[in-house]
Amino acid sequence: MNSTVNNTSAADKREAYRIGIDVGGTNTDAALLDSGLRCVHKVKVHTTADVNEGIVEAVRRLLQESGVDAADIRYAMLGTTHCTNAIVERKHLGRVGLIRIGAPATTAVPPLADWDDSLRAAVGPHSYIAAGGYEYDGRMIAKPDAVEITALCRRMAGEVDAVAVCGVFAPVNRAQEKLAGDIVREVLGPDMPVTFSSEIGTIGLLERENASVLNAALLQVIAGVVQGFEEALNGFGIDAQLYICQNDGTLMKSEYALRYPILTIACGPTNSIRGAAHLSGLSDALVVDIGGTTTDIGVLVQGFPRQSSAAVELGGIRTNFRMPDILSIGLGGGTIVRVDGAGSVTVGPDSVGYGLTKRGRIFGGDTLTTTDVAVKLGRAIWPGTDAAVLDEAVCREADEVMQRALEDAIDRMKTSADEVDVILVGGGSILVPEQLAGARRIIRPDHYDAANAIGAALGEVSGESERIYSLDDWKYDDVIQDAKQRAIDEAAAAGANAETVQIVSVEDIPIAYLPGNALLVKVKAAGKL
Structure with a gap:
């Protein structure tokens, strides 16, 4: 009996590791954290056309290089660009039926009125307005007609993969949306996915309706993401609880993500902000995340990203679900530096991306990049490269252009003229000098280049x-x-x-x-x- 107790105690005391993975446009970053949330190991691999391949390679390298037993990994977190890419590229979206509960009050503006033809065609033609709706204080405008909603559902039968239901002032009173959802499942089957706008967006009807339809269109996309993530982990014998990163810097269970995939939009920058807070020990600061292509600047407030208070455009569509307040500029480690005929130096906004080690001048290529500038000015050392081939005067002028762009961006994100702490993360942060106007101090914490993956795992x-x-x-x-x-x-x-x-x-x-x-x-x- 004592032996059994001792074995159980030993098992309970084994280290419980967690994996954080952040899939970006250029790189897929992964980090392994112990139970004290200390970074044990980190890797960076190129993001592939099939992003699951990059995830598998990142997990393989983490296990191989760290020597950690797969059985000791208890949690796995994924931040992904799948849903963003699906909307931007108009690919892999599901067909959606929309029922707006708002006649006669909202018939002047038809559903999806501001959508372009390509996105409207991707989700399908089944968008309807039914009787109903509430005032701001929950008083009923009109009573919904169950017979009418049933008829609309029958018109959708066999034509849609999911249904979105959006009622006037539904966040105040969800009863009419729930009634419509019950009818949808009664007519189209109990397994028909239904997105309720009151669970997605805020008060504005059209923006909330847009967000709800996009959420419903992404249900198949997130299902593939979760399945691929599970298969990748199972392939290495990892039996862990799965979580998906949200765009407010926190996590949700994979089952929750299957219902609300739109909440994964823009989780990459927020992962970096959360990682920056953890690595620096600061809870209020500006976070400057410099990747290979862009610089994302966000505001850390009480340890979490500041949320945007404005309506947000997603793939050209106005929405009002929560989004982080992020400013992006075209400056990264692979950004191209040019000298025109008059000798003036310009920086970006285009980038060589993951082609840096082939196209950059210090690597023997023919394209001057911001990384070349950083190496020439002594901010970074890249073994096996030759910075002597670079013109120092051009590099110093390019550095001034980059510095002005960063200072201007920081000034735009500040809420007052006071200086603020600036936390630098991302592999491209080697571009930044030790001082910037408007910055009280510049902090570049340990593991700064894996802040996004560490933030995902927190x-x-x-x-x-x-x-x-x-x-x-x-x-x-x-x-x-x-x-x-x-x-x-x-x-x-x-x-x-x-x-x-x-x-x-x-x-x-x-x-x-x-x-x-x-x-x-x-x-x-x-x-x-």
Whole structure:
């Protein structure tokens, strides 16, 4: 009996590792963290046309080079560009049926009115407006007609892969959306995926409708991602809990991601921001992530990325689901430097990307890049290369152009004239000098080149609530408590340990243009796995 107890204790004390993988346009980064969230090993491989091949190669190298037993890996996290690419390229999208619950109030603007022909054709022609909708305070505008919704569903039968349901002011009252969803599954089958707009976007109808349709169109894409990730891990004997990175810097269970794939959009920059916070120990700063092609600048607030307050265009479509506030400029390690006939130096915005080691001047190529400039000015040492072939005057002028671009971008992301801490991450951060105007100090932490993969692996899970309340019907304290509990419940549903969930932020905004003493309340909660 004692032997059994001792064996169990020994097994419980074995190190529990986690893998974080971030798939970018140029490279796929992977990091192995121990139970203390210390980086044990990191690798960088080229992103392939079939991104799963890059993931498999990254996992293979992590295991081989670190010597860690696959059986000791308990968690695996993936940040991916699959969904972004599917929308931008108009490929692999599912056919979507849309039911807007909003007649007669919203018939003046048809569904998908601002979509281009290529994207509208990709998701299909089944978009309808049915009777129903609510006022801002939850009062009914019109009663939905079950017979009408049933008829619309029958028109979609055999023609759609998923259905999106969007009601007027549905985030305030979800009852009509739920009724429509029940009818959809009754007519089209219990396994028909249904996206409810009240779970995706905020108050604006058209933007929320767009986001919901895109989410429904991405369901097949994310299913392939999750399946490919599972197969890649199983191929190495890794039996781990799977999580997918969200664009607010937190994680969601793979099952949750299968319902809300749109929340993976733009998770790459947020992974870098979270990784930068962890590696630097700072919770409030600007994060400058320089890759091979672009520089992404985000704001770290209480350890999480600052969210954008504006409507966001995704593949040319306006949406209003949460997105990080990121500024991107065309400056990276492979950005091309040119000298015109008058001797003026320009930098970018185009890049040689992963062709740097073949096309860069210090590697024997014929293209002057920003990495060449950094090596020439002594900011980086690349063994086996020759910087003597470069014109120092040209390199110094290019460096001034790069520095001005970075300083201008940092100034645009600041909320005041005060200097701020700047955390540099990404392989291209060798381009940055020791000082920049507007920066109090520049921090380049250990493992800065793998901050995105480390951020993916950190493992907090979030939930959000955003609703309009009428203070004629609610007491203020009750409103805040209700919003907090909704955010906590969302975090637990996404995979957080309910006992560890804490409120990260609370924001309440009086809405003067609505009657009834209306208050918009936004709450975010996060907890550990």
